């Protein structure tokens with residue numbers, strides 16, 4: 001990168017892409033690519049994203065465009081905020097326009113369902129030669145955009161690149177730590193969504209707080225086993241991108257993944273839940289990839305397996321929490337309950 005401040009382009013004007021673009025726009029020239037020209041217009045004229053962050057003011061200097069070639073052509077850094085199942089397709093459309101070897105940072109917390117690939121692997125395939133990394137942590141967008149303090153990990157294979165990118169996004173309210181453990185950070189972000197669905201099941205069914213703590217703790221165990229088997233560091237999985245994000249996604253009423261689990265626990269069919277959301281719940285598609293990755297490595301992931309059984313094999317949610325729900329002991333002799 002040259003001495004002048006690098007120009008950042010964020011791909012994906014959803015809730016999080018818009019939030020991160022609003023942060024970097026405070027530090028350097030930032031362009032946000034959105035699919036809908038009306039949203040680009042609203043950001044440019046009113047500094048608002050009415051579809052994904054209605055009511056929140058964005059940094060006035062943030063510019064947006066719906067023209068992908070224009071968005072990437074002049075960029076020094078690409079930030080990818082397009083959901084995991086669409087990222088490859090969007091990146092493929094940038095190939096002819098993006099400058100060689102600029103770094104690409106993924107914000108995406110999911111695995112590609114068909115290939116089971118991490119997003120930096122997808123970036124490496126579509127944009128070979130570009131340093132690819134990930135920014136991830138306990139970062140509910142609605143809180144970050146309002147200036148509540150939060151922290152995240154920025155992992156790049158090369159520490160110097162991580163440091164120079166860190167300066168573009170770190171603020172006093174959004175603390176960004178560096179790491180070289182791209183695999184660990186990426187796997188943690190993808191897996192925590194699967195486990196938030198499992199916790200949502202319990203909340204929807206009326207399980208207790210102790211039960212929630214048990215499921216979160218055992219989920220961390222599963223997340224760590226797969227993450228380490230794939231080459232991530234245990235310390236990363238116990239850090240912001242792992243335990244931190246697992247906790248917030250499993251307890252926050254803002255979490256879309258937890259909400260999917262919660263509504264399933266309340267008895268709503270999956271198709272109906274997904275149709276009612278205009279936002280992404282990455283854990284739904286990622287569960288399929290996780291189950292296959294675990295099977296390939298011979299790793300037991302009982303909680304992820306239960307989520308898969310409910311989402312993909314029509315197992316009733318009650319079955320998943322069998323033995324974990326409250327049972328009021330009946331009369332010792334006459335009662336019918338066990």
Ligand SMILES: NC(=O)C1=CN([C@@H]2O[C@H](COP(=O)(O)OP(=O)(O)OC[C@H]3O[C@@H](n4cnc5c(N)ncnc54)[C@H](O)[C@@H]3O)[C@@H](O)[C@H]2O)C=CC1
Nearest residue numbers: 012013014015016017081086108109139140141279280282
């Ligand atoms: N919302 C949050 O609090 C956080 C989200 N993330 C991650 O950021 C990524 C993006 O999520 P959000 O910004 O929350 O998205 P969102 O759920 O707010 O919005 C959906 C996004 O998907 C895009 N999209 C929908 N269909 C598409 C298609 N066919 N082709 C291309 N793009 C399409 C929309 O244009 C929009 O940008 C996800 O991987 C998510 O896990 C990470 C940290 C926090």
Ligand SMILES: O=C(CO)COP(=O)(O)O
Nearest residue numbers: 137138139140255256257
């Ligand atoms: O990744 C997130 C918080 O760190 C957002 O989680 P959801 O996608 O479940 O809303």
